[in-house]
Amino acid sequence: MPLDNHPIIRKIESIARLSDEEREVLRHLPVSIRDYERRQEIVREGESPVHSCLLIEGFASRFKLLEDGRRQILGLHVPGDIPDLQSLHLHRMDHHLATVSPCRLGFIRHHDLNEMNARNPRIAAILWRVTLIDAAIHREWVVRVGQRSARQRMAHFLCEMFLRLEAVGLAVNGRCVLPLTQADMADALALTNVSVNRMLVQLKKDGLIALEGRLLQVLNWGGLMRSAHFDPGYLHLNPERVISTLSVPRVHSGDAGAAASR
Amino acid sequence: MPLDNHPIIRKIESIARLSDEEREVLRHLPVSIRDYERRQEIVREGESPVHSCLLIEGFASRFKLLEDGRRQILGLHVPGDIPDLQSLHLHRMDHHLATVSPCRLGFIRHHDLNEMNARNPRIAAILWRVTLIDAAIHREWVVRVGQRSARQRMAHFLCEMFLRLEAVGLAVNGRCVLPLTQADMADALALTNVSVNRMLVQLKKDGLIALEGRLLQVLNWGGLMRSAHFDPGYLHLNPERVISTLSVPRVHSGDAGAAASR
DNA sequence: CGGTTATTTGATGGGAATCAAAGGTTGTGG
DNA sequence: CCACAACCTTTGATTCCCATCAAATAACCG
Known part of the structure; x- marks a missing residue:
């Protein structure tokens, strides 16, 4: 299984088991690759993206900007993460997403994700789980910053x-x-x-x-x-x-x- | 539609539109009601609940306890919320859930939720969205506490x-x-x-x-x-x-x- | 290389924590 | 219905961690 080195599969298998079939489905999702330089915006607060992106290489950060220019980073993302998966069901971005280092991103249309999810409730559940782990990290972030x-x-x-x-x-x-x-x-x-x-x-x-x-x-x-x-x-x-x-x-x-x- | 006063439907309709059919499905989920006093534990960190609970009346809080007894509240929940919906796909609780005031809770078995979700991708998406809003509130919580x-x-x-x-x-x-x-x-x-x-x-x-x-x-x-x-x-x-x-x-x-x- | 960006170190100040204690409120049982 | 206890709110005095301000390297890059 050499293709298991594909970042999304590695990542997902670090949190859930996949059947060969599911691996197949994931591997065949239409993905358009795009490279970004360091410190480029990917999605801005207020936008309504029609893709979510898989981080293939590099680091990305999610953050909010305050009225006076201060910035609070809400999460850092590493290869294998899907940093704006939440935009699949939260149609307005409530924060920014940008690269930290040079990145390679794979964009997947929400349309395709929704179709896959409707057909594969198990994959849908795994992706849901991915967003829940995101939330769990947010919670620990609160504790870290607060206490x-x-x-x-x-x-x-x-x-x-x-x-x-x-x-x-x-x-x-x-x-x-x-x-x-x-x-x-x-x-x-x-x-x-x-x-x-x-x-x-x-x-x-x-x-x-x-x-x-x-x-x-x-x-x-x-x-x-x-x-x-x-x-x-x-x-x-x-x-x-x-x-x-x-x-x-x-x-x-x-x-x-x-x-x-x- | 007098039953729209049912808390879960009110809550969900404050964030998404429901068809009559979907309202029906939700209304017929098996729910076992239980009353709690003020400051009672509902779920503890480390547990693996087999239900999620709908908060029908009262306030609940999610929190982590630190080694020295300090407590960081991660979120407060109001009637209509499903404070531990994440446990549907994150099987180990990474924080506590307890009542703040006297509460009435409706427990729904994960089994039933999963079945409903597999059959009703649209409802599944709405519940997913509920957890994503939760995460959005966590993010703002980070900013509030951090900045x-x-x-x-x-x-x-x-x-x-x-x-x-x-x-x-x-x-x-x-x-x-x-x-x-x-x-x-x-x-x-x-x-x-x-x-x-x-x-x-x-x-x-x-x-x-x-x-x-x-x-x-x-x-x-x-x-x-x-x-x-x-x-x-x-x-x-x-x-x-x-x-x-x-x-x-x-x-x-x-x-x-x-x-x-x- | 020169100019920008990032790291490092020192000196000072402030916002909230901590410490302390006095009032209020609520609830319970005598 | 009062009394006592437990809990909660309020206020004052002091302390301290980290922000702020400032400036000197050091690293990176075109």
């Missing part, structure tokens, strides 16, 4: 991104590429770029991560999770597909305690 | 609750019942009860609202919206059904400016 300290937010965010990337095969050996600026992370975490920078410095100093350019290396997964109070349940990853290259170290590294307290 | 000042959060929250109650006929003449303690609002807004109290005092002083016990009276809808920078788009209410008893006053009441600036 967590700057340091916890940063660590929690890195945990989430790492696991989501791992689920689609984009993180190996504790390493992944995060094509985000610190200002991007600030808008995601409701912090300033200054605070983001300071927290990253801390996490590095504490030996939890290394970060050079856009390459993130998780040095101490257990410590990172603990200092974030991270619980991956909300990602609703399929346990069988979670690669978990990162065993939680049993060591009481002392550092983790320090991490939690500061 | 708004204490005063804006409070005003924004009141705007949202008022419109949602109005959409199901539970707000008239600018008045509605909000059976929440200030501590509840604090957990929703990621503030302390002290701050909530201070902001409520401010909003009263500025003549935007009156609040006696659990009865909220909106005195200046335009001013309240402006001081919250509230834009109702994210609620995805059906424009035809939005009652809007509250015309936005064209007066530049001076107060609104003061409201925005402080």
Whole structure:
């Protein structure tokens, strides 16, 4: 099954099992591919798109702009995601969608999706589920922004991104590429770029991560999770597909305690 | 059509049009009614419910508990809502659901919902849409908690609750019942009860609202919206059904400016 | 390379948290 | 119907985390 490397199938299989038939149906959906540069708009708030897009390569972000120009990022999307699937049934966009890095997107007409869904209730349910996981991530986003300290937010965010990337095969050996600026992370975490920078410095100093350019290396997964109070349940990853290259170290590294307290 | 007063139908018709047939199908779903007292758990994090519940009367809240006992409320639900509809396809609860006030709930088996959905793709799409609106509210919740000042959060929250109650006929003449303690609002807004109290005092002083016990009276809808920078788009209410008893006053009441600036 | 964009570090200030305690309200049982 | 307890609201004083302001590198890119 070499074609299982197709991003949407990888992604969906990380959260649900597919029959060969269903894989076939998905593979044959008409998709028009288009490449975007970094920081291009895909859909704007207020629009009523007639497609949804599958993110094939690159990172995208959903955000709202405030009256004074501040930006709150509501979610980040990685290959395999369908960042505006909600527009299938919510006809007016209530937020923006834009690329963060150069992206390849596959656009699928709502018409085709609706037809597929009417014929394949099981696939419809899986896509519904995809949007529900999206909502689950939104909920954790609320908690992160509402209740967590700057340091916890940063660590929690890195945990989430790492696991989501791992689920689609984009993180190996504790390493992944995060094509985000610190200002991007600030808008995601409701912090300033200054605070983001300071927290990253801390996490590095504490030996939890290394970060050079856009390459993130998780040095101490257990410590990172603990200092974030991270619980991956909300990602609703399929346990069988979670690669978990990162065993939680049993060591009481002392550092983790320090991490939690500061 | 007197039965249109049935809460689920009122609610769904506030966001989508139903055929008589569809109304029929919905009315005949097996529902088992159960009454709850104030502050009772309905579903706990970690459980895998086999029902979803329709909130017929009362208020419910969804929340996560943190390691130290803090609570972040992720959403409040009003009659007509189906607060755990997501459990239909996300089998493990990633948060708690509990009553805020005494409630009457109607439980519908997932089995029955799935059967209905497989047979009625249009109803399935409407229910999907219900969960998507839920997610849209989560997104605005992120913005509120992430970017708004204490005063804006409070005003924004009141705007949202008022419109949602109005959409199901539970707000008239600018008045509605909000059976929440200030501590509840604090957990929703990621503030302390002290701050909530201070902001409520401010909003009263500025003549935007009156609040006696659990009865909220909106005195200046335009001013309240402006001081919250509230834009109702994210609620995805059906424009035809939005009652809007509250015309936005064209007066530049001076107060609104003061409201925005402080 | 020069110019823009991104990261890093230091100094200062403010908005809301925290701490503390006094009033109100509600409900229950004597 | 009063009294007491539990809960909720209100107000004041103090603290602290992170935003803000400022400026010096460093990295990227055409």
